[in-house]
Amino acid sequence: xxxxARCLPRGMFDGHQSVLPSxxxxxxxxxxxxxxxxxxxxLSKRQRRRLGLSLRDALxxxxxxxxxxxxxxxxxxxxxxxxxxxxxLTVAAFSIRRVIxxxxxxxxxxxxxxxxxxxxxxxxxxxxNALHFYPRAEIDGETACHSRLTPADVRELGxxxxxxxxxxxxxxxxxxxxxxxxxxxLHRLRExxxxxxxxxxxxxxxxxxxxxxxxxxxxxxxxxxxxxxDAWRALERVLQGELASRIALQPSFFKIKAERLNHAGIRxxxxxxxxxxxxxxxxxxxxGGTLLSSYxxxxxxxxxRDRWVSTFVPRWRGRAxxxxxxxxxxxxCVGVLVLSPPGHAxxxxxxxxxxxxxxxxxxRAVAFLDDIGxxxxxxxxxxxxxxxxxxxxxxxxxxxxxxxxxxxxxxxxLHSCRCECMLTPSGTGNSSTx
Numbered sequence: 335x336x337x338x339a340r341c342l343p344r345g346m347f348d349g350h351q352s353v354l355p356s357x358x359x360x361x362x363x364x365x366x367x368x369x370x371x372x373x374x375x376x377l378s379k380r381q382r383r384r385l386g387l388s389l390r391d392a393l394x395x396x397x398x399x400x401x402x403x404x405x406x407x408x409x410x411x412x413x414x415x416x417x418x419x420x421x422x423l424t425v426a427a428f429s430i431r432r433v434i435x436x437x438x439x440x441x442x443x444x445x446x447x448x449x450x451x452x453x454x455x456x457x458x459x460x461x462x463n464a465l466h467f468y469p470r471a472e473i474d475g476e477t478a479c480h481s482r483l484t485p486a487d488v489r490e491l492g493x494x495x496x497x498x499x500x501x502x503x504x505x506x507x508x509x510x511x512x513x514x515x516x517x518x519x520l521h522r523l524r525e526x527x528x529x530x531x532x533x534x535x536x537x538x539x540x541x542x543x544x545x546x547x548x549x550x551x552x553x554x555x556x557x558x559x560x561x562x563x564d565a566w567r568a569l570e571r572v573l574q575g576e577l578a579s580r581i582a583l584q585p586s587f588f589k590i591k592a593e594r595l596n597h598a599g600i601r602x603x604x605x606x607x608x609x610x611x612x613x614x615x616x617x618x619x620x621x622g623g624t625l626l627s628s629y630x631x632x633x634x635x636x637x638x639r640d641r642w643v644s645t646f647v648p649r650w651r652g653r654a655x656x657x658x659x660x661x662x663x664x665x666x667c668v669g670v671l672v673l674s675p676p677g678h679a680x681x682x683x684x685x686x687x688x689x690x691x692x693x694x695x696x697x698r699a700v701a702f703l704d705d706i707g708x709x710x711x712x713x714x715x716x717x718x719x720x721x722x723x724x725x726x727x728x729x730x731x732x733x734x735x736x737x738x739x740x741x742x743x744x745x746x747x748l749h750s751c752r753c754e755c756m757l758t759p760s761g762t763g764n765s766s767t768x
Contacts, residue, residue, distance in 0.1 A: 357526050357537050361462050362419040364519040369455050370426060371411045372514035374404065376448050381434055382409070388433040392425040392748050393418075395666055423462060425748060427455050432751045447508045454502050454515070457495040464488050465537045472684070473741050475671050475692045485531045492527040578604055616657025618710045618738035620702045625650040629664075630701050633733045634713035637679060638703070641735060648703040654710055660744060662699055667747035668714070669696050670736070681714070681736045696745055697736060698728050710738040717747075725750045 374382055386404030393401035400414050403422055414422075430452060445453065465488060469478040483491075499520065503512035526537075534540060555568035582604050585592050594600065630650040638648045654662040662668065671692040673682040684692035697714035705711050714736045717726045736742070 357530065357540065358416060358420075358466075360519055360522055360526065361465065361537075362416045362423065364517075365458065365515070365523060366419045366423045366462075367411060368515050368517060368519065369458060370403065370422065372511040373426075373430065373448070373451050373455065374411065375510035375514055376451055376508070377434070379409070382406075384433045385430055388429040388751075389422060389425065392429045392746070393421055395746060396421045397661060397663075397744075421746075423459055425746065427452060427459060428748055430455075432749075447505065447511070450498075450502045450505065450508055451511045454495070454498045454511075457491070457498050461488070461491045461495050464491055465531070468536065468538050473671060473743065475684075475694065485535060488531055489527050492524070496524070615740065617740070618654050618656050618662075618742065620651040620653070620704050620710050621655045621661075622651050622653030622702075625652050625664075625701055630713075631733070634700055637713060637733050637735055640679070642706045646706050648705075650701040650703055652702070654699075654702045654712065654738060662702070662712075662744055664699055664701060667696055667698050667717070667745045668712075668736070668742050669694055669745040670739075670742045671695075679733075679735060681734050683737055683739050683741060685739070696726070696747075697734065698747065700733065702738075705737075712736045712738060 374385070377385060382404060383406055386402075386406060389403045390401050393403075398418050398421060400412070400418055402412050403414065403418075404410075405412050434448070464483045467482070469475075469482055471479050499515060502508050503516055505512075530540065531537065555564070555571040559567050581588055581590060582595060585595060595604065629652075630648075634650075635648070638646065652664050670681065671684040672695045673684060673692060681695070681697065696717040698717065700713040700715060702710065702712045712735075714734050715728050715730055716732055716734060718729050719725075720727055
């Protein structure tokens with residue numbers, strides 16, 4: 335990674351060359367934190383508390399280690415990991431506008447200081463989404479793959495962001511916001527857009543998390559050594575991991591039977607080894623304790639009985655997991671590529687060539703079960719668009735059967751409060767009309 339960084343042109347404004355070949359630390363942990371902190375600087379104490387609770391509520395279903403971005407007691411932004419900042423950037427603009435009346439979208443030429451800061455945040459969110467979005471036909475559909483932005487389009491989005499950021503920094507009433515974002519990381523972002531992206535076409539090829547996972551075996555081996563040639567010991571561990579990966583790739587070449595790799599100890603060792611190829615994700619499976627019959631609505635039970643023989647008694651579960659890739663719980667939202675129009679009682683999940691005509695639909699999980707053949711599935715409520723509004727609502731009257739295929743992904747479901755709901759540290763209190 336550092337050898338590649340040394341190949342960059344001389345005279346570039348960057349004191350840490352590893353930032354450029356590892357840009358996710360720059361875009362999420364660096365600039366995202368600065369932008370969020372700048373927005374908080376423009377708010378009153380009461381507004382900061384409401385925004386902190388709004389962000390906490392928005393991230394409550396993310397299943398991340400921490401969902402606290404603002405510490406009320408110390409009046410400071412919390413220190414969280416890259417994953418938390420990535421999720422925060424996704425929900426930040428929506429969370430601000432739903433709890434602060436003066437933060438609504440500005441349509442005139444004279445925005446308020448907060449509206450000017452949110453214009454910068456919106457432009458940055460759009461830019462980062464374009465940088466990291468990597469569509470796949472079987473998950474996002476063929477249309478999303480064809481409409482993927484080119485490096486020239488990403489550069490244009492970057493120009494728009496820098497234009498808005500400069501305008502906000504030059505205003506006399508946004509000094510606090512400008513002081514927060516006018517940092518060297520802002521200049522490094524320009525280098526990323528002008529040098530790295532045109533050369534490599536996509537930021538995923540140099541994500542820092544990939545390099546970090548490759549360095550972990552070295553760091554662990556050195557840290558656990560006895561001080562006698564720890565570097566050679568680390569190299570031996572890397573060679574052992576590479577050998578394990580090659581065995582998993584083609585065990586017959588080493589005259590090893592494939593079923594021997596199912597041993598628990600061997601599987602644990604292979605999980606720690608760095609893979610030499612892109613491995614498929616794990617399959618969904620139902621997990622967690624069995625739900626009481628009172629937690630499973632009668633409509634969901636009827637849906638299962640109508641699909642199979644009436645004597646089949648489903649075992650309702652409260653969670654579905656996918657190896658180390660995450661989990662689904664009751665109440666979580668999922669997004670999946672489906673055929674349009676949807677089925678009457680079953681979600682028509684797209685397979686194979688169906689990606690050419692598929693559309694993305696969203697559902698909220700009610701309960702999980704293993705069907706009569708042992709395949710994982712879920713009873714879900716569909717989300718439908720509200721007439722005359724960009725928002726969606728959960729259709730509680732309809733129950734659908736959703737097979738948990740590979741294309742099922744977890745999505746964040748945010749409540750559109752419109753400044754009408756009560757925010758408390760224990761949760762959100764929705765009003766009778768919202």
